Amino acid sequence: MQRRSASLVCLLVFLLVSPVSIPSVWSADPENVLAIDPHDTVALQEATRILIEEVKLAARPQTYVIVDLVDRAVVIKGRGAELHRFPIAQWSAVHLAEASAMFRLQARPPVSRRKIEPAAGDQPPVSLDDMPTDFTLTFSPSLSVAVHPSASEDFWRWLRFTGRDWWVWLKSWARRLATGTEPTAQPVVRLTLTPHDAQSLAWTVTEGMPFLVRRASAEAS
Secondary structure, eight states: OHHHHHHHHHHHHHHHHOSSEEEOSSSSSTTOEEEOOTTOHHHHHHHHHHHHHHHHHHTSSOEEEEEETTTTEEEEEETTEEEEEEEOSEEEEESGGGOOSOEEEOOOOOOOOOOOOGGGOSOOOOOGGGSOSSEEEEEETTEEEEEEOOTTTOHHHHHHHHHHHHHHHHHHHHHHHHHOOOOOOOOEEEEEOOHHHHHHHHHHOOTTOEEEEEOOGGGOO
16 A cells, blocks of 8 residues: 555656656556646646645545546546546536535435335345436535436436436526526536446445546646
8 A cells, every 4th residue: 555655656756757748547557657748738737736636645545536537437546546437428517627626525425215015024225226326416615526327328317317407507597697696606517427337436435535526628727
């Protein structure tokens, strides 16, 4: 574990002095190298920001999450080592320029318990199948990460989630028109995951878990 933390520190030093490439702490092995266009200063700054934050997190015995919008994956890590990776099929975001902090999850997604007959006896323990496939994670500082399946995988859940999303947007605009005030610029990230990956993510996260958002260059300025 100490070697992993030391590796991240060495990678950070290398990143700060190297004009050509940066080490990848988003891959399974922190010794791998991910080439970045040296002329893309926004991407380099974002990579440096994430690496600095991850060095801090990796120094402690905790699990943390990187929502990597560049590599399109939600990565669960501990001590700098990759534990799980959930591919992101699609993503969208608003006010992502504000998502430059380390965020802590306020609450786990609600569990959808299966209905059982009263005569069946004791209810079985919560399992992965009880986890939701569409949910919204809220954080402090202000950030929302909405997870939902694609329309092709679960059309009715996708439709319900999209309708709820539009309803929130319409209420926000109605409030804005009624009061004449601009709503707070809260970053919102929407992720399309497979139902199984969404359930696995809901199963993994815990209250207070640290999250980082690695933003794509166009969104990181």
